[in-house]
Amino acid sequence: MCLIVFAWRPGHALPLLVAANRDEFYARPAAALAPWDDVPGLVAGRDLQAGGTWLGLGANGRFAALTNIRDPRQPLGSASRGELPARFLASTQSPAEFMAELQPQLHQFSxxxxxxxxxxxxxxxxxxxxxxxxxxxxxxxxxxxxxxxxWPKLLRARQGLQQALHDADDERLFAVLADPQPAADEHLPDTGVGRETERLLSSVFIRSATYGTRASTLVRIWEDGSRSIHERRFGPHGEPLGETRLELR
Structure with a gap:
């Protein structure tokens, strides 16, 4: 998952609203958003190479999402980062308890x-x-x-979410996530991957022949405990591949 914008408003009728894009190589196998047969209550897409997830919902109002750090100089961890959201969603720990227990294991992850x-x-x-x-x-x-x-893409997406808050229908939020505009070269970050790649990765929605936005996902969690999650999936060059919407009560 490479871009997440979210509104957290405790006490509001809709405390959590999330709009997120997962960017990945198209060749990496993944399963569509669905309940997991082996983990009751867990609803998420699934990375079929390492078995984890990038974003999902669990029982009792649980939510988790992950982004990777882009830094080719970082040491590579021995464990998949995608296991972290899945582990939390399958647990009964509070976020603070889970993160405290995670501290001695952090060296295992990029x-x-x-x-x-x-x-x-x-x-x-x-x-x-x-x-x-x-x-x-x-x-x-x-x-x-x-x-x-x-980063320009984050600022654009966060502003789009803020402008959509009072009329946050799915199509308007998906339009925020579908923004293909790259950043101007003078505003590109330097994360060590080269100018051409920085330019490709600078748009909210990424498309190319080999790497790009694989899924756009909207999550709503209401104060009464009801939840919805809506995923749209894409292939090379942004070709639509299907979508799934689930309402959880």
Missing amino acids: GFNLLLGDGRQLWHLNPRETQPRQLGEGIYGLSNATLDTP
Whole structure:
């Protein structure tokens, strides 16, 4: 998952609204959004290469999402980062408890951002940056750096979410996630992957022959505990491959 924008508003009728794009090589196999037969209550897409997920819902209002850190110089971990959201969604721990238990294991994973919620609290962890922290009310963005790093794509998507909050129908939110506009060269970040790749990765929605936005997902969690998750899937050059919408009560 490479771009997540979300509105966290405790006490609001819709405390959590999430719009996210998963960017990945098209050749990496993945299963569509669905309940997991082997984990009761877990609903997510699934990485069929390593077995984890990038975003999903669990029992009792649980939510988890992950982005990777883009840094070719970082040491590669021995464990898949996608196991972290799946582990939390299958557990009964609070976000704080899960993150505390995770601390001795962090050396096993390449860099990541982890977002965890249980319907009452929302927590963020980037082990390179800070200790786990509980998030206050606000509109946030995560890409492949740290929370609210001002990359052009993140700023555009976060602004789009903010403008859509009062009329947040699915089509308007998917339009925010479908933005193909690349950043101007003078505003590109330098993450060590070269100017041409930085340019390709600078749009909210990425498309090419081999790598791009594989899924766009909307999540809504209401104060009464009801939830919805809506996923649209794409192939090379952004070709639509299908969609799934689930309502959870």
